[in-house]
Amino acid sequence: MKKFFICLLIMVLVCHTGKVHAAQRVVTSHIISDVWYENVFLIADKVDNMATKNFTVQVGGGVDSVGGEYLYNFPNWYNDKFAPKLFYEDINGDGLKDVIVALISGAGVALSTKETHVLNQARDPYTRYEEVPVESINDAVKRLVKMERKGNEITVLIGKKKYLVDFLKFGYQPSVDPPGVGAMEDYKLENGVLYGDTNVSVSIPEAFIGSLKVKYAWDGKMYKAESITFKEAEPLKPSS
Structure with missing residues (x-):
């Protein structure tokens, strides 16, 4: 070649x-x-x-x-x-x-x-x-996900699914910032399906608390987010 x-x-x-x-x-x-x-x-x-x-x-x-x-x-x-x-x-x-x-x-x-x-x-x-066209990860999250913070509790709402995350258990520095996405992104294929991934952080991007996985589908005109799932991060284990 x-x-x-x-x-x-x-x-x-x-x-x-x-x-x-x-x-x-x-x-x-x-x-x-x-x-x-x-x-x-x-x-x-x-x-x-x-x-x-x-x-x-x-x-x-x-x-x-x-x-x-x-x-x-x-x-x-x-x-x-x-x-x-x-x-x-x-x-x-x-x-x-x-x-x-x-x-x-x-x-x-x-x-x-x-x-x-x-x-x-x-x-x-x-x-x-x-x-x-392909709907961006950020646009998909804005359309399908609602996130808010009350004290140390982070709420991630996707449709009828509600996730509650205790910010304190991650051991990060105190923060009053709301949760956000977009600092870390990726696209991949699984079994012929396009997926996008992004992190969920507080004080982006240092305080990582979980990730959102966006599943795309073809609607005849564009690839649009069909569903989104949230996965909470594992708190870091203290070093011995």
Whole structure:
């Protein structure tokens, strides 16, 4: 796979030197299949030692691009640090594999915000991929979750399900801040279903008290949060 390994070589050289004198196209993530038309490459311009922008999703191609390829350009996509996540799986139940990309929109100490992009595959009659909207984790939480604090008790209300969390048992410094989300986010696939995860903290992001898991479903126009579950964190055990 000449083109793929050439791109990887460029990426390794740039990362090693830490210098970028001009925009260089690199393969940031890839999925290699047994057949050329299910190979997927995520290609972008190197911004600096970590960040990439101006993405292209390539579906198909292999040794000397035998058989052709589909190219989709997204000039506004930006990835802050580390490698983006890439999936190629049917997540809307139509029997056709879709491309899912999870980019890092922000990163730092105790911070990792993500955004996800989905390219639905369609055949009408020719194969094509089209980006469709995905409800953000924050928007889903605002719509489906209510959180409040009264003294040391944190209440997380999701539909008719109510969770009560005692803030004191975690041993954090006293705080009067309300609970919040969004400092740590992630997207993943489980059995063909798209999920998003975010932390629940007080004095974001230090005082972690639990996490919210967002389950997405295709409604014919976009991927929208279908349900959310809360999992309380385990208090840290005192060191001996």
